Amino acid sequence: MDFFLLTIVKAAIIAFIFLTTLAYLQLLERKVIAHIQRRPGPYRVGPHGFLQPLADVIKLITKEDVVPPHVNRTFYILAPFFAVFFALIPICLIPFGPQVEIFGITTLMQLTDLPVGLVMVLAIGSIGIYGIALGGWASNNKYSLLGSLRSSAQMVSYELALTIAIATPLLLANTLSLQEITQAQSGFYFGFLPRWHIFQMPWPQIFSFIIFVIAAFAETNRLPFDMPEAENELIGGFHTEYSSMKFAGFFMAEYAGIVTICSIGTVLFLGGYNPLFPPELGSNFVPAFLFLGGAAILFFHALQAERWRDKITFPLFGVVFLGIAAIFAVPMLWPYLLPVFWFVMKAGVLIFLFIWVRGTLPRFRYDQLMAFAWKFLFPIALINLIITSGLVAVVS
Amino acid sequence: MSEVPTLEAPVVADLRQVLEAPPETRPRTMVLNMGPQHPSTHGVLRIVLELDGEHVVHARPDIGFLHTGIEKQCENLTYQQAVTLTDRVDYLANMSNNLCYVLAVEKLLQLEVPPRAEWMRVMLVELTRLNSHLVWLGTHAMDVGAMTMFFYCMREREDLLRIFEMFSGQRMMTSYIRIGGLALDAPRGWEQAVGRFMQTFPSRVDEYEDLLKKNPIWMNRIIGVGELDVAELVDLGVTGPMLRAAGIKTDARKDAPYSGYEKFDFEVPTFTENDVYARYRVRIEEMRESIKIINQARAGMPGGAFQADAPKVVLPEREKMKTQMEALIYHFKIVTEGFRVPAGEVYQVIESPRGELGYYVVSDGTSKPLRVHMRTPSFGNLQALARLIQGKLIADVIAILGSMDFVLGDVDR
Numbered sequence: 001m002d003f004f005l006l007t008i009v010k011a012a013i014i015a016f017i018f019l020t021t022l023a024y025l026q027l028l029e030r031k032v033i034a035h036i037q038r039r040p041g042p043y044r045v046g047p048h049g050f051l052q053p054l055a056d057v058i059k060l061i062t063k064e065d066v067v068p069p070h071v072n073r074t075f076y077i078l079a080p081f082f083a084v085f086f087a088l089i090p091i092c093l094i095p096f097g098p099q100v101e102i103f104g105i106t107t108l109m110q111l112t113d114l115p116v117g118l119v120m121v122l123a124i125g126s127i128g129i130y131g132i133a134l135g136g137w138a139s140n141n142k143y144s145l146l147g148s149l150r151s152s153a154q155m156v157s158y159e160l161a162l163t164i165a166i167a168t169p170l171l172l173a174n175t176l177s178l179q180e181i182t183q184a185q186s187g188f189y190f191g192f193l194p195r196w197h198i199f200q201m202p203w204p205q206i207f208s209f210i211i212f213v214i215a216a217f218a219e220t221n222r223l224p225f226d227m228p229e230a231e232n233e234l235i236g237g238f239h240t241e242y243s244s245m246k247f248a249g250f251f252m253a254e255y256a257g258i259v260t261i262c263s264i265g266t267v268l269f270l271g272g273y274n275p276l277f278p279p280e281l282g283s284n285f286v287p288a289f290l291f292l293g294g295a296a297i298l299f300f301h302a303l304q305a306e307r308w309r310d311k312i313t314f315p316l317f318g319v320v321f322l323g324i325a326a327i328f329a330v331p332m333l334w335p336y337l338l339p340v341f342w343f344v345m346k347a348g349v350l351i352f353l354f355i356w357v358r359g360t361l362p363r364f365r366y367d368q369l370m371a372f373a374w375k376f377l378f379p380i381a382l383i384n385l386i387i388t389s390g391l392v393a394v395v396s
Numbered sequence: 397m398s399e400v401p402t403l404e405a406p407v408v409a410d411l412r413q414v415l416e417a418p419p420e421t422r423p424r425t426m427v428l429n430m431g432p433q434h435p436s437t438h439g440v441l442r443i444v445l446e447l448d449g450e451h452v453v454h455a456r457p458d459i460g461f462l463h464t465g466i467e468k469q470c471e472n473l474t475y476q477q478a479v480t481l482t483d484r485v486d487y488l489a490n491m492s493n494n495l496c497y498v499l500a501v502e503k504l505l506q507l508e509v510p511p512r513a514e515w516m517r518v519m520l521v522e523l524t525r526l527n528s529h530l531v532w533l534g535t536h537a538m539d540v541g542a543m544t545m546f547f548y549c550m551r552e553r554e555d556l557l558r559i560f561e562m563f564s565g566q567r568m569m570t571s572y573i574r575i576g577g578l579a580l581d582a583p584r585g586w587e588q589a590v591g592r593f594m595q596t597f598p599s600r601v602d603e604y605e606d607l608l609k610k611n612p613i614w615m616n617r618i619i620g621v622g623e624l625d626v627a628e629l630v631d632l633g634v635t636g637p638m639l640r641a642a643g644i645k646t647d648a649r650k651d652a653p654y655s656g657y658e659k660f661d662f663e664v665p666t667f668t669e670n671d672v673y674a675r676y677r678v679r680i681e682e683m684r685e686s687i688k689i690i691n692q693a694r695a696g697m698p699g700g701a702f703q704a705d706a707p708k709v710v711l712p713e714r715e716k717m718k719t720q721m722e723a724l725i726y727h728f729k730i731v732t733e734g735f736r737v738p739a740g741e742v743y744q745v746i747e748s749p750r751g752e753l754g755y756y757v758v759s760d761g762t763s764k765p766l767r768v769h770m771r772t773p774s775f776g777n778l779q780a781l782a783r784l785i786q787g788k789l790i791a792d793v794i795a796i797l798g799s800m801d802f803v804l805g806d807v808d809r
Binding site for chain 2: 146
């Protein structure tokens with residue numbers, strides 16, 4: 001009973017934080033891309049568009065839910081649920097921290113630590129494609145059909161490279177549990193270089209990581225691999241016929257996919273919740289100092305603000321940042337907060353990379369994309385796997 | 397010349413026949429109706445694509461969704477009024493259309509415009525070329541997926557539109573070039589406005605090149621795509637940058653100079669690759685040449701009158717109209733009736749940003765044209781579409797469409 005209750009509490013916390021993150025990830029993306037393109041982005045709803053996600057959600061919910069007459073009704077309605085369901089599940093396997101004791105209960109900072117965690121994540125990721133494929137098929141629209149066909153072919157090609165890229169950290173960690181993979185990467189070389197897989201001696205997994213990231217772009221259908229959507233070619237691709245919350249389902253699935261794949265990348269290659277440098281060098285104070293710095297910048301700009309409302313909002317957020325810095329400065333809370341902080345930082349960098357690339361690169365052509373996957377990524381991943389397995393065999 | 401798909405060509409057999417046929421003889425192709433509402437057809441072009449997988453087996457462009465009847469409307473307006481319609485033909489290169497029509501009518505009238513008007517026209521038409529090429533570059537890059545490029549190009553275009561607004565009071569439908577000269581004298585501070593723009597713009601063109609040419613994805617998408625035999629291109633009536641990208645050095649500014657273009661020093665960029673990339677490079681180089689022309693025009697801008705000394709055609713000054721009897725009579729005649737143009741016909745060609753733009757004006761001696769026909773470059777260029785995209789992937793179709801740079805208003809008139 002205790003376990004049951006605990007799991008529900010953890011699931012509720014993770015679901016709440018995850019869904020909020022998804023909503024604000026969309027705002028972040030719009031803001032970052034807007035600044036790349038020299039425009040302010042969302043600006044009207046709340047200070048600097050801060051309440052925009054809320055407005056978007058309200059808009060999407062209150063929109064008329066159109067089911068076109070020519071669709072295959074069952075699958076048309078099922079597809080977005082499929083997509084969003086399988087996009088949300090993998091987060092429960094991601095470890096945000098080690099075992100902690102809270103209110104006398106010892107638990108992992110993770111919803112569940114399956115011994116086959118990684119296989120589970122890959123399996124669910126592969127099932128997720130059914131949402132897109134079914135959606136495109138059931139829409140009975142030629143553009144959607146083309147989009148979902150592209151998507152299926154793309155997934156098959158890139159899943160291969162992705163899986164082989166993932167296999168190398170597994171060889172090194174010798175386990176499938178995501179928690180244990182993270183723990184295998186704790187510690188430091190020479191007292192400062194973290195033992196993450198990306199820095200693994202004597203053969204750093206840097207190629208594996210790059211292949212993983214490239215394949216991850218393809219997996220999540222993001223530029224430069226956004227073939228299935230390609231609004232300039234296929235209008236909306238598989239979601240052309242969708243509106244209202246069903247469209248929001250696909251939309252959410254896309255962002256959930258990004259968060260998940262970035263989290264997996266963090267766990268496999270970037271050492272999960274392990275800090276960037278050892279606590280002896282003061283890594284425990286990094287978050288407090290970061291937020292302190294953020295607050296200082298905000299106060300500095302508040303002094304020079306030209307618009308009256310900036311004179312209110314900037315110090316307000318400065319105070320919030322100060323408060324967060326104060327929380328991070330309490331040593332008692334470190335076991336709970338620091339792992340989460342490092343995890344979020346690393347995953348955040350990866351997510352930022354996703355957004356940055358979207359603002360920069362054009363789209364591949366379909367055949368080039370397939371050639372790239374099969375003739376370039378796949379052989380490199382394979383060679384890397386062979387070298388790594390050879391080294392692992394020799395060392396052990 | 398090899399087979400060009402015609403409108404009558406059957407795309408699929410009757411649906412019933414298809415369904416009753418045994419499965420192995422059923423066609424493998426799918427008909428995709430691309431447009432008229434599609435984000436990448438640049439307006440309301442409809443292309444009926446017959447697809448085998450993602451490969452285009454057969455393409456059939458269908459135009460006419462933006463038919464405005466401008467050619468016919470011109471017959472009901474006086475010569476001067478019709479200038480306002482020419483703006484709306486090619487709404488991205490309005491000044492070029494103004495100029496071509498105005499030159500044609502001036503030829504009929506045998507009217508000489510003062511040098512200041514000529515040079516100002518050249519400068520504005522070249523600015524229009526920049527404007528048009530910027531829109532082309534932005535939308536072309538966006539079609540290929542580089543979204544950011546579009547916003548960068550629009551930023552520069554905004555400056556250009558401000559300059560146009562400064563001159564004419566309008567951002568797009570300027571109607572600034574009039575029969576007999578210009579609508580108004582250049583506004584105060586135009587040198588600074590154009591100068592400021594010209595100071596930053598060359599580096600911006602380099603910036604675009606950096607962003608695109610150093611990107612392997614972009615290069616792979618456009619190199620070797622959309623090639624067609626040069627003879628066929630000529631036969632189909634393709635002109636302008638598309639033909640220059642195929643290695644034919646044709647430019648009305650050099651071949652048949654008008655409005656004093658012979659006094660300017662510039663090159664006609666040509667490339668021989670004849671693909672989307674060559675078209676891209678031609679237009680980028682054209683922007684650089686336009687910059688040269690604009691700078692020469694700015695430096696050597698003559699003073700003096702901006703309208704011809706032709707009281708029967710050009711409205712008198714306000715002050716004269718109020719004080720002099722003759723001026724008042726001319727004013728009354730021009731405003732109520734318009735001016736009469738000697739009977740005759742004339743065909744005037746200029747180089748618009750899209751290619752060879754020709755206006756055929758027929759006069760029967762009255763104050764309204766008997767016929768105004770436009771030989772628009774977009775229409776000619778679009779003829780090559782079906783041949784260019786045959787056998788290509790859908791993604792290539794988009795890249796090729798972008799490289800052709802047509803304006804549907806220009807196609808349909």
